[in-house]
Amino acid sequence: xxxxxxxxxxILSLFAVACGKTKKESPNGNxxxxxxxxxxxxxxxxxxxxIPGLTVSRQFYNTLFNREKDGSITPExxxxxxxxxxxxxxxxxxxxxxxxxxTTLTAxxxxxxxERMKDKPGASIMIAEIDRxxxxxxxTVKIILKQASSPLLFNLAHPITSIVSKAYEEAGxxxxxxxxxTGAYKLVSYGDGxxxxxxxxxxxxxxxxxxxxxxxxxxxxxxxxxxxxxxxxVDIAYGMAPINAQTIEANENLDLISEPTTATEYITLNTExxxxxxxxxxxxxxxxxxxxxxxxxxxxxxxxxxxxxxNPNVFGFYDGLEQYTFNVEKxxxxxxxxxxxxxxxxxxxxxxxxxxxxxxIIQANLREVGIDMKIEILExxxxxxxxGEGDFQAYLGGWISGTSDADIVLYPLLDSKSIGFAGNxxxxxxxxxxxxxEAARVVSDPEARKEHYKKAQIIAHEDSPLVALYxxxxxxxxxxxxxxxxxxxxxxxxxxxxxxx
Numbered sequence: 156x157x158x159x160x161x162x163x164x165x166i167l168s169l170f171a172v173a174c175g176k177t178k179k180e181s182p183n184g185n186x187x188x189x190x191x192x193x194x195x196x197x198x199x200x201x202x203x204x205x206i207p208g209l210t211v212s213r214q215f216y217n218t219l220f221n222r223e224k225d226g227s228i229t230p231e232x233x234x235x236x237x238x239x240x241x242x243x244x245x246x247x248x249x250x251x252x253x254x255x256x257x258t259t260l261t262a263x264x265x266x267x268x269x270e271r272m273k274d275k276p277g278a279s280i281m282i283a284e285i286d287r288x289x290x291x292x293x294x295t296v297k298i299i300l301k302q303a304s305s306p307l308l309f310n311l312a313h314p315i316t317s318i319v320s321k322a323y324e325e326a327g328x329x330x331x332x333x334x335x336x337t338g339a340y341k342l343v344s345y346g347d348g349x350x351x352x353x354x355x356x357x358x359x360x361x362x363x364x365x366x367x368x369x370x371x372x373x374x375x376x377x378x379x380x381x382x383x384x385x386x387x388x389v390d391i392a393y394g395m396a397p398i399n400a401q402t403i404e405a406n407e408n409l410d411l412i413s414e415p416t417t418a419t420e421y422i423t424l425n426t427e428x429x430x431x432x433x434x435x436x437x438x439x440x441x442x443x444x445x446x447x448x449x450x451x452x453x454x455x456x457x458x459x460x461x462x463x464x465x466n467p468n469v470f471g472f473y474d475g476l477e478q479y480t481f482n483v484e485k486x487x488x489x490x491x492x493x494x495x496x497x498x499x500x501x502x503x504x505x506x507x508x509x510x511x512x513x514x515x516i517i518q519a520n521l522r523e524v525g526i527d528m529k530i531e532i533l534e535x536x537x538x539x540x541x542x543g544e545g546d547f548q549a550y551l552g553g554w555i556s557g558t559s560d561a562d563i564v565l566y567p568l569l570d571s572k573s574i575g576f577a578g579n580x581x582x583x584x585x586x587x588x589x590x591x592x593e594a595a596r597v598v599s600d601p602e603a604r605k606e607h608y609k610k611a612q613i614i615a616h617e618d619s620p621l622v623a624l625y626x627x628x629x630x631x632x633x634x635x636x637x638x639x640x641x642x643x644x645x646x647x648x649x650x651x652x653x654x655x656x
Contacts, residue, residue, distance in 0.1 A: 181387050181390070181634070181636055181655070182387060182388070183370075183387070183390060184367070185366055185367040185655055186366060186367050186368045186369065186370060187366050187368075187369045187370075187390045187391065187637055187650070187653050187655060188369070188370045188371075188372060188388070188389045188390050188391070189369060189370070189371050189372070189389065189390065189391040189392075189393065189650075190371075190372045190373075190374045190380045190383055190384070190389040190391070190392045190393065191207055191210060191371065191372075191373065191374075191392075191393040191394060192207075192373075192374065192375055192377070192380065192393070192394045192507060193207040193373060193375060193505070193506075193507075193535040194207065194348045194349055194373035194535065194536075195207045195208035195210075195211050195212070195348055195351075195373075196208050196535065196536050196539055197331040198211060198212045198215070198330065198331055198332065198334045198345070198348075198351075199212070199275070199329075199330040199331045199334070200212045200213070200215075200216050200278075200314055200315060200316075200317040200319070200330070200334075200336075201268075201271060201272050201275035201277055201278035201315060201316075201317070201319075201330075202275050202276065202277050202278075202331065203276065203277045203539065203576075204277045204280075204315055204557075204567070204578065205277075205539060206555060206646060206647065207373075207535065209314045209315065209557075209647050210371075210393070210646070210647050210648070211351055211371050212314065212317070212334055213314035213317070213338070213647055213649065214338055214339060214340045214353060214369065214649075214650055214651075215255075215334040215335065215336040215338045215340060215341065215342065215353070216314065216317035216318065216319070216334070216336035216337065216338045217231050217232045217252075217317065217318060217336065217337045217338055218231055218232065218311060218312055218313065218314060218316055218317055218318065219231060219232050219233045219236075219246060219265070219311045219312075219316075219318065220233060220236075220308050220311045220312040221312055222309060222312040222313075222558065222559065224643075226470070226559050228308045228309065228312055230249075231312070232248055232249060232252060232260065232265075232318055232337065233246045233247065233248060233249070234247045234248060234249045234250070234294075235247045239297070241300075241303040241599075242299065242300040242301070242302065242303060243297055243298070243299055243300070244297070244298040244300070244307065245291070245295065245296075245297050245298075246265075246295070246296050246297075246298065247294055247295050248260060248261070248262065248265065248294045248295070248296075249360060250294065251360070252337050252360045253337065253356075253358040253359075253360065254320045254323070254335060254336065254337055255335045255336065255337070255338075255341035255342075255356055256320070256323060256335060257358075258320065258322060258323075260318070260320075260337055261293045261294065262290040262291065262292065262293055262294060262295060262296045263290060263293075263321050264318055264319065264320055264321045265288065265290075265296050265318055266288050266289070266290050266296060267319070267321035267324075268316075268317070268318045268319050268321075269282060269285060269288040269298075270288070271319065271324075272316065276543075276575075276576035276577055277315050277576075277577075278315050278316055279577065280566070280567050280573055280577040280578060281310045281311075281313060281315055281316050281563075282310065282316065283572070284300050284301055284302060284304040284307065284596065285298055285299070285300055285301070285304075285307075286299045286300060286301045287299050302597050303597045303598075303599065304596055304597065305562070305595070305596055305597065305598060305599055305604060306558065306560050306562040306563070306596060309558035309559070309560045309562070309563070310558060310562075310563070312558065313557045313558050313563070314557070314647055315557070317336060318336070318337070319335075319336060320335060320336070323335050332345045332348070333345065337359075337360065338356065338359070338651075339355065339356055339359050339361070339363075339364050339649075339650070339651035340353040340354065340355060340356055340364065340368065340369060340650070340651075341353060341354060341356045343368065348373065349372065349373045350370065350371070350372050350373075351370065351371040351372075352368065352370045353368055353369055353370070354367065354368035355367060355368055359651070361651065362651075364650075364651050364652070364653060365639075365653070365654045366653050366654065366655055369650055369653070372389060374389075374392075375506055375507075376508070377394075377395065377396045377399060377508050377509070378399075380392045380394075380395065381395065381399045381402060381403070381632070384403070384409065384632045384634070385402075385406060385409070387408075387634065390633065390634040390636065390637050390655075391631065391632070391633050391634070391637060391640065392631065392632040392633075393629075393631055393646070394507075394629070394630070394631075395411075395630040395631065395632050396508060396509050396630070397453065397454045397455040397456075397457045397458075397509075397628075397630060398453075398455060399630075399632075400413055400455070400457065400630050403630075403632040408634060408635055409632050409633065409634060409635065410632075410633045410634075410635055411630065411631070411632060411633075412629070412630070412631040412633065412640075412642055413457055413628045413629070413630045413631075414628055414629060414642055414644065415468055415626065415628055415629075415644060416466070416468070416555065416626070416627065416628065416629045416644050416645070416646055417466045417468050417469050417555055417556040417557075417559055417644050417645050418466060418553050418554060418555045418556070418626065418627065418629075418646070419461050419463075419464050419465070419466050419553060419554060419564075419623055419624075419625075419626055420461070420513075420551070420552070420553040420624045420625050420626075420627060421461070421464055421551075421552065421553065421554070421621045421622055421623045421624050422440070422502070422517070422549055422550070422551055422552075422621070422622040422624065423542070423549060423550050423552060423580050423581045423620070423621055424437050424440070424548075424549050424581060424619070424620055424621070424622065425545060425547055425548050425549065425580075425581060425582055426581055426582055426583050426584075426620050427545065427582045428545075428547075428548050429495070429497065430493075430495045430497060430498065430500060430548075431500075431548065431549065431620075433493045433494075433495055434618060434619070435489045435490075435492050435493035436489070436490060436493040436495045437618070437619040437620065437622075438479075438489055438617075438619045439485075439486045439487075439489035439490045439493065439524070440486075440521070440526075440619070440622050441479035441486075441619055441622055442479055442480070442481070442482045442483075442485040442486035442489065443481075443483065443486035443520050443521055443523070443524045443526070444479075444481065444517060444520050444521075444622070444624070445481040445516070445520055446460045446461075446481070446624055446625060447460055447481070448516060449513050449516050449517075449624065449625065450625050452516070453509060453512050453513055453516070454509075454625065454627055454628075457627065457628040457630060458625045458626060458627035458628060459625060459626050460478070460624075460625050461623040461624055461625050461626050462474060462476050462478055462623070463476050463612050463615075463616065463623055464554070464564060464565075464568065464569075464612075464615065464621050464623045465556075465561050465564050465565065465608070465612060466556055466564075466626050467626065468556075468559065468626075468644060469556045469559050469560065469561055469564065470559060470560045470561060470601075470604075470605075471560065471561025471562070471565075471595070471604060471605055471608035472561065472608075473605075473608060473609040473612045473613070475609070476612060476613065476616050477616075481520075483523055483524055486524045487524050487525070490524060490525065490526070498525055498526045498527065499526065499527040499528070499529070500526075500527075500528060500529070500548040500549055501528070501529045501530075501531050501547070501548055501549070502514055502517070502518075502528055502529070502530055502531065502548075502549045502550060502551060503531050503533055503538060503541065503542065503547050503549070503550035503551070504530060504531070504532050504533070504538075504550065504551045505532075505533055505534070505535050505538040505552070506532055506533070506534055506535065510551050510552075511530070511532060513551065513624075514530045514551055515530070517551070518530060538550070542580045543575060543576035543580060544575075544576075545575065545580070545582055547580075550580070553627075554568060554578075555645050555646055555647070556645065557645045557647060558645075559644070559645070561595070561608045562592070562595065562596060565592045565595075565608065565611050565612070565615070566578075566592050566593075566596070567579065568580075568581070568621065569581065569583050569585075569588060569592070569611075569615055569620060569621070570588070570589050570592050570593070571583070571584040571585070571586075571589055572589070581620035581621055583618070583620035585614060585618060587614055588611055588614045588615060588618075591607045591608070591610045591611040591614065592607070592608075592611045594607045595607035595608055595611070629642075629644075629646050636655050636656055637653060637654070637655055638653070638654045638655070638656060639652040639653050639654045640652075640653060
């Protein structure tokens with residue numbers, strides 16, 4: 156009988172050890188820790204159209220509308236809406252929506268938010284067609300437009316048009332470091348922005364999150380981000396390099412998400428500065444680049460060569476553009492034709508290892524056609540400031556269509572009204588291009604809009620203020636203990652549905 160007792164004890168002990176291996180306790184408990192590659196420049200949702208900031212700030216805020224995965228628009232803070240005319244949208248707000256400080260959302264907050272957006276470089280471009288917003292009663296507003304706007308509801312679903320608290324900011328609070336909204340999570344600690352802690356908002360109108368909170372960490376080095384994911388220091392790692400995707404897939408404790416986005420990577424050429432004030436020289440850059448080699452060697456197949464600055468997953472994409480092929484002789488001919496004698500320039504790159512590697516291949520390609528390109532690596536905030544101010548010749552970057560509509564690509568990036576921090580860092584100005592893009596903003600027929608976008612993309616393709624490179628996947632590593640992650644191709648993921656087991 157004793158022997159049987161010992162045998163049972165041994166079996167139970169082995170079972171406990173086995174369970175310990177498969178159910179390793181996370182140091183993060185019921186909090187989910189997320190790492191991304193850059194520190195937010197600001198948590199003010201209206202300030203900058205930059206992904207590291209909006210990825211974090213959208214957890215604190217809500218917009219009037221929401222864009223669903225199928226591209227349809229549904230109410231978020233809005234309870235209902237109707238168009239009284241082509242230029243007047245009436246919105247009724249949900250009742251008893253609470254801000255994190257316990258106050259209730261009213262029409263005054265909505266009116267204040269839109270007035271505030273007009274003065275902010277990021278949001279102003281999104282509401283350019285709005286003349287004014289009027290309060291009807293405590294839960295109703297009218298949005299009066301200067302002219303009809305086809306992309307209006309899509310723009311009002313973008314996190315850069317989040318609704319903020321009038322009383323909170325008027326009390327002197329700085330939304331850049333002390334955000335406070337109606338979102339699923341509320342701020343606990345900002346620090347210096349390297350580690351941003353937030354807790355679940357129990358009074359969230361859509362239902363309190365099931366996790367205690369989330370924490371965002373800035374870990375610029377991709378290998379360090381991977382290591383933190385592997386040891387359980389972080390639960391979710393955004394923006395993983397393709398070369399590390401295999402490591403994530405091979406780890407039994409991790410899952411890999413590798414999905415297409417609405418983004419395009421490109422080189423912006425400052426058309427106001429030599430040598431890129433010369434069209435032939437700009438087009439020559441297109442022929443000099445071996446895009447496929449970048450896709451193959453750096454992205455390992457988790458990207459495709461871009462045909463346009465508009466992503467194929469975005470409404471209005473035109474797939475009939477004649478692709479610029481890798482043609483060294485053609486590039487040399489155009490350089491000769493351009494008459495440019497000072498064949499050198501500096502390329503700004505932010506401190507992303509993948510972008511730096513791509514820049515090195517671009518540098519080698521251009522050397523083959525007699526162009527000396529210097530690579531300058533900048534910290535994220537400096538990179539945004541210098542490019543917004545026009546203090547550059549060229550830079551390597553990308554743009555996410557946060558609304559999945561071509562308007563949010565072509566109007567901010569290339570319309571002359573958007574030059575500077577609003578998005579048109581190429582400082583490109585072409586009246587024919589502006590005419591097509593702005594016409595697409597006011598017509599309601601989808602096919603007519605597509606035709607205007609087609610013409611605009613042809614013009615931009617031929618002028619080459621932007622050198623479209625590739626459409627890459629978003630690679631995300633997730634600890635298997637985390638459930639309920641909802642992937643968003645705009646990469647600005649909402650995290651209110653997270654759970655841990």
